[in-house]
Amino acid sequence: MPKPIIIANWKMNLSFEAALALAREFKKQFGRLASPDLAVCPDFLSLPAVGEELQNSVWRLGGQDVFWQLTGAYTGEISAPLLKKAGADFALVGHSERRQHLGETDELVNLKVNACLTAGLTPIICVGESLDERQEDLTNTVILRQTMRALAGIDVVPNEQVIIAYEPVWAIGAGQAVEPEEADEVFKLIRQTLIDLYPLSLVNQNFRLIYGGSVNEDNAEALAATNLGNGFLVGGASLSAEKFGRLIAAFKL
Ligand code: PGA
Numbered sequence: 001m002p003k004p005i006i007i008a009n010w011k012m013n014l015s016f017e018a019a020l021a022l023a024r025e026f027k028k029q030f031g032r033l034a035s036p037d038l039a040v041c042p043d044f045l046s047l048p049a050v051g052e053e054l055q056n057s058v059w060r061l062g063g064q065d066v067f068w069q070l071t072g073a074y075t076g077e078i079s080a081p082l083l084k085k086a087g088a089d090f091a092l093v094g095h096s097e098r099r100q101h102l103g104e105t106d107e108l109v110n111l112k113v114n115a116c117l118t119a120g121l122t123p124i125i126c127v128g129e130s131l132d133e134r135q136e137d138l139t140n141t142v143i144l145r146q147t148m149r150a151l152a153g154i155d156v157v158p159n160e161q162v163i164i165a166y167e168p169v170w171a172i173g174a175g176q177a178v179e180p181e182e183a184d185e186v187f188k189l190i191r192q193t194l195i196d197l198y199p200l201s202l203v204n205q206n207f208r209l210i211y212g213g214s215v216n217e218d219n220a221e222a223l224a225a226t227n228l229g230n231g232f233l234v235g236g237a238s239l240s241a242e243k244f245g246r247l248i249a250a251f252k253l
Contacts, residue, residue: 002208004224004251005037005163005231007062007124008238009092009212012043019046023053025241031057036231036251039090040238044078051087062090062124065098068111070118080119091116092233093123094150096130096169106149113150113162122161124233125150127190128213131170139168143186147193156198156206163208164190165233171213173236180222183211187228217243220250 008026010019019042030038031054041062042050051061067077083091093116094109109125116123127146129139147164156162166186168178178186187209194203211223212233223229231251237243 001204001230002161002206003035003037003230005039005208005210006244006247006251007090007163007165007210007231007233008038008040008244009064009095009233009235010040010042010238011064011097011235013239014042014046016046016049019043019050020053022239022241023050023059026059026244027054027057029241029245030248031059033058033248036248038248041090041092047083047088048086060090061086061088062092063088063121064092064095066091066093066112066116066121068108068115070115080115080121084119084121088121090122090124090163093125094146095126096128096167096172100169106146109146109150110152110154113154117154117156117160117162122163124163124165124210126165126167126212126233128167128169128172134168134170139186140189143189144193147190148197151194151197156202158202158206161206161208163210163231164194165210165212166190167212167233169213174214175216177214177216177219177223178211180219180226183223184226184228187211187226191228215247217246220247224250 039060041064063083093112098104113123129142208230210231215232216237
């Protein structure tokens with residue numbers, strides 16, 4: 001199994017100056033860790049400068065989104081090759097905030113996954129049920145559908161990596177994470193779906209399943225101890241080096 005990874009998703013929360021200052025702090029405090037893997041997704045405009053701050057450290061960069069075409073007349077969009085050139089190795093795809101506010105569909109997620117892999121980026125595919133879906137007992141249906149559609153027709157070859165982040169929509173920014181046992185059940189479902197699509201060795205070595213949604217210093221240890229989870233996608237708690245350090249510590253016990 002690959003090393004766990006913790007990914008900071010700064011969203012649109014920081015000014016340019018604050019992003020650079022936090023990057024500096026992240027490098028100073030965690031820049032030499034051998035494990036877990038660490039990545040940060042700043043806003044697009046700060047990304048190159050954050051990358052410079054993090055040079056000569058273990059930190060890697062990700063975009064918070066990516067467009068599905070590689071080039072062309074698409075006003076306002078950022079392509080996977082441009083992201084890669086700017087220093088990113090990852091891109092978030094299908095984050096629930098984009099699904100909710102920007103109409104991102106499973107089909108667009110699929111196209112974006114394809115664009116990422118074509119350009120040499122690791123997609124971080126976000127899946128998760130809303131509160132209504134959860135209350136209607138549709139969690140498994142939603143996770144299965146989002147995972148299958150995101151990966152439809154996608155060939156993953158041995159030098160490519162894919163991360164799937166289980167992020168229950170109702171848990172994001174809510175202060176209340178899912179119970180670790182429940183996250184593990186969902187991971188089991190995702191893993192089974194992957195095994196139906198790809199060779200087992202590929203599933204074991206090229207896919208990481210991570211959890212996101214109100215991960216914080218109080219629940220990190222329990223969430224890190226799930227059987228199949230292999231990291232976190234972190235919003236709120238990634239805006240403070242001190243809090244983030246506690247999440248890292250959860251994988252070093
Ligand atoms: P949160 O956000 O940690 O603030 O809940 C997670 C995410 O949206 O990726």
